[in-house]
Amino acid sequence: xxxxxxxxxxxxxxxxxxxxxxxxxxxxxxxxxxxxxxxxxxxxxxxxxxxxxxxxxxxxxxxxxxxxxxxxxxxxxxxxxxxxxxxxxxxxxxxxxxxxxxxxxxxxxxxxxxxxxxxxxxxxxxxxxxxxxxxxxxxxxxxxxxxxxxxxxxxxxxxxxxxxxxxxxxxxxxxxxxxxxxxxxxxxxxxxxxxxxxxxxxxxxxxxxxxxxxxxxxxxxxxxxxxxxxxxxxxxxxxxxxxxxxxxxxxxxxxxxxxxxxxxxxxxxxxxxxxxxxxxxxxxxxxxxxxxxxxxxxxxxxxxxxxxxxxxxxxxxxxxxxxxxxxxxxxxxxxxxxxxxxxxxxxxxxxxxxxxxxxxxxxxxxx
Amino acid sequence: xxxxxxxxxxxxxxxxxxxxxxxxxxxxxxxxxxxxxxxxxxxxxxxxxxxxxxxxxxxxxxxxxxxxxxxxxxxxxxxxxxxxxxxxxxxxxxxxxxxxxxxxxxxxxxxxxxxxxxxxxxxxxxxxxxxxxxxxxxxxxxxxxxxxxxxxxxxxxxxxxxxxxxxxxxxxxxxxxxxxxxxxxxxxxxxxxxxxxxxxxxxxxxxxxxxxxxxxxxxxxxxxxxxxxxxxxxxxxxxxxxxxxxxxxxxxxxxxxxxxxxxxxxxxxxxxxxxxxx
Ligand SMILES: C[S@@+](CC[C@H](N)C(=O)[O-])C[C@H]1O[C@@H](n2cnc3c(N)ncnc32)[C@H](O)[C@@H]1O
Numbered sequence: 164x165x166x167x168x169x170x171x172x173x174x175x176x177x178x179x180x181x182x183x184x185x186x187x188x189x190x191x192x193x194x195x196x197x198x199x200x201x202x203x204x205x206x207x208x209x210x211x212x213x214x215x216x217x218x219x220x221x222x223x224x225x226x227x228x229x230x231x232x233x234x235x236x237x238x239x240x241x242x243x244x245x246x247x248x249x250x251x252x253x254x255x256x257x258x259x260x261x262x263x264x265x266x267x268x269x270x271x272x273x274x275x276x277x278x279x280x281x282x283x284x285x286x287x288x289x290x291x292x293x294x295x296x297x298x299x300x301x302x303x304x305x306x307x308x309x310x311x312x313x314x315x316x317x318x319x320x321x322x323x324x325x326x327x328x329x330x331x332x333x334x335x336x337x338x339x340x341x342x343x344x345x346x347x348x349x350x351x352x353x354x355x356x357x358x359x360x361x362x363x364x365x366x367x368x369x370x371x372x373x374x375x376x377x378x379x380x381x382x383x384x385x386x387x388x389x390x391x392x393x394x395x396x397x398x399x400x401x402x403x404x405x406x407x408x409x410x411x412x413x414x415x416x417x418x419x420x421x422x423x424x425x426x427x428x429x430x431x432x433x434x435x436x437x438x439x440x441x442x443x444x445x446x447x448x449x450x451x452x453x454x455x456x457x458x459x460x461x462x463x464x465x466x467x468x469x470x471x472x473x474x475x476x477x478x479x480x481x482x483x484x485x486x487x488x489x490x491x492x493x494x495x496x497x498x499x500x501x502x503x504x505x506x507x508x509x510x511x512x513x514x515x516x517x518x519x520x521x522x523x524x525x526x527x528x529x530x
Numbered sequence: 531x532x533x534x535x536x537x538x539x540x541x542x543x544x545x546x547x548x549x550x551x552x553x554x555x556x557x558x559x560x561x562x563x564x565x566x567x568x569x570x571x572x573x574x575x576x577x578x579x580x581x582x583x584x585x586x587x588x589x590x591x592x593x594x595x596x597x598x599x600x601x602x603x604x605x606x607x608x609x610x611x612x613x614x615x616x617x618x619x620x621x622x623x624x625x626x627x628x629x630x631x632x633x634x635x636x637x638x639x640x641x642x643x644x645x646x647x648x649x650x651x652x653x654x655x656x657x658x659x660x661x662x663x664x665x666x667x668x669x670x671x672x673x674x675x676x677x678x679x680x681x682x683x684x685x686x687x688x689x690x691x692x693x694x695x696x697x698x699x700x701x702x703x704x705x706x707x708x709x710x711x712x713x714x715x716x717x718x719x720x721x722x723x724x725x726x727x728x729x730x731x732x733x734x735x736x737x738x739x740x741x742x743x744x745x746x747x748x749x750x751x752x753x754x755x756x757x758x759x760x761x762x763x764x765x766x767x768x769x770x771x772x773x774x775x776x777x778x779x780x781x782x783x784x785x786x787x788x789x790x791x792x793x794x795x796x797x798x799x800x801x802x803x804x805x806x807x808x
Contacts (some may be wrong), residue, residue, distance in 0.1 A: 196735055199733055200734075200770075204781045205781055205784070285781055513774070515773055
């Protein structure tokens with residue numbers, strides 16, 4: 164081990180940063196420094212309200228502290244609630260424009276509420292308190308990670324597959340919709356699935372997640388296409404990725420460690436296979452949503468494109484990309500979106516709204 | 531409104547004041563007009579006892595002997611009333627000391643006019659700072675004189691802050707002594723320096739040079755990073771918005787506070803352990 168001592172040990176976080184400087188410097192140009200500094204500073208959280216918990220006065224307490232529900236506020240325009248003036252051009256449009264505006268609203272799941280502090284405010288949420296039954300009142304997560312769930316647009320009676328679910332933030336959000344008739348929660352990792360179980364236990368009354376409404380599986384996601392072809396109304400494919408923010412901040416479990424190089428290089432292929440499986444498991448007419456927490460085009464748009472080809476050529480599955488423009492416009496006062504992507508939507512970290520990165524692309528299976 | 535009348539209560543109140551020691555004639559003798567002399571005696575140095583007023587006259591005469599004009603001296607005392615308390619002998623020692631540190635005629639007068647507070651400092655205090663700059667920070671004698679001449683406030687800066695600031699500029703930013711002088715480092719506080727540098731660093735716009743003094747990117751000039759206005763810094767160097775920089779400052783401040791808190795907690799733990807051992 165003589166040589167080991169002489170080899171300079173570069174921290175994985177530095178390797179990640181260097182990799183990003185090269186790749187994202189090219190990808191984002193002048194925008195990169197602003198994204199970079201945000202990723203290297205404390206991220207913002209959102210408090211996903213747990214509809215199954217009852218802490219009296221919780222919402223007014225959050226509002227009193229300056230937080231607001233970014234999902235529901237401004238949803239019904241013209242009500243004059245907190246959302247007034249949020250859409251550009253609103254108020255300039257004459258009264259006749261209101262129906263037009265409503266039709267512009269993105270299609271997304273109701274009943275999901277998430278509080279955030281406004282742009283530029285660095286206040287934090289306290290850890291959630293339990294209600295009288297011991298159920299926690301909210302779940303802290305990157306608010307941008309709700310966008311994939313919202314865009315999935317779960318409706319009453321839907322069957323849903325959450326293909327890569329651990330640690331379970333999006334699963335919990337999905338269950339807040341109260342609309343799902345059957346939810347399959349899957350992750351390849353046993354130990355990480357145990358985390359999902361623990362999370363669900365502390366947030367949901369037993370009857371919601373036990374029994375046959377929620378099924379927990381630990382199967383390789385790539386197999387779900389053949390296993391359950393054309394089955395689900397909605398499939399969420401929230402794939403493993405380079406987790407950019409984690410990679411520049413934490414040494415532990417860092418995918419930029421030298422010994423994980425192979426695993427990292429194989430990510431796009433794995434992501435593609437997972438998405439293809441997700442497409443196949445979706446019933447025709449249903450929606451599959453692909454999401455990551457990386458800025459990398461190689462893991463975002465290119466995976467979508469590749470998966471569309473593979474699905475078409477090898478599985479006879481056709482999907483169409485859905486426009487997320489309305490969703491973007493609806494949330495542009497909360498998040499910073501990257502300039503138009505070829506496909507999908509990308510939330511980029513920004514000091515004044517330090518959420519993301521979150522990439523999402525909504526696909527509808529047509530055949 | 532007549533200052534004479536207004537302050538005429540003072541002579542009775544103060545103890546050691548007698549007409550025979552009236553400093554007014556001496557001031558006139560030194561070249562002050564009567565109006566200036568009265569202003570000096572009854573406004574600038576009011577509240578000091580009579581006998582001290584006599585002594586500070588020697589201090590004033592030291593300034594006169596430097597060739598400074600009465601109107602200028604008046605302005606100086608207005609700027610720095612504490613100077614009234616400096617005795618003649620002390621004043622002379624302080625001036626001599628500054629000369630010894632390399633301030634030549636012209637610069638000496640200029641720095642006193644610009645920063646009179648320098649003369650409220652004992653030679654010992656000034657020498658300690660200068661020696662620190664020379665011995666610990668390895669500035670040359672000439673550079674120390676330059677600091678004294680151009681950034682006299684350095685002499686009153688909190689010593690620990692000064693040391694941190696130097697170390698920060700030297701080790702974190704990779705600046706050489708000459709660059710520190712040119713950049714205006716001694717004009718800014720450690721906090722502001724830290725904000726600007728770490729902002730650029732996290733944006734990927736500034737790198738600490740390696741042992742050979744090399745960086746992968748071209749760093750902006752230290753002068754533009756440190757010395758310029760915030761507007762110039764944001765618009766020309768960082769190319770960021772003021773809003774971003776404000777939020778950044780808030781976040782950095784909190785980061786630091788929490789780091790310090792953690793350190794305290796850690797050292798607190800050690801103490802507990804130690805007392806447990808013993
Ligand atoms: C980005 S995380 C998912 C986060 C989660 N959706 C949430 O919101 O909390 C990706 C997950 O994919 C899982 N995973 C990795 N390879 C997989 C595979 N082949 N099949 C299914 N899951 C996989 C990992 O264990 C990891 O938990």
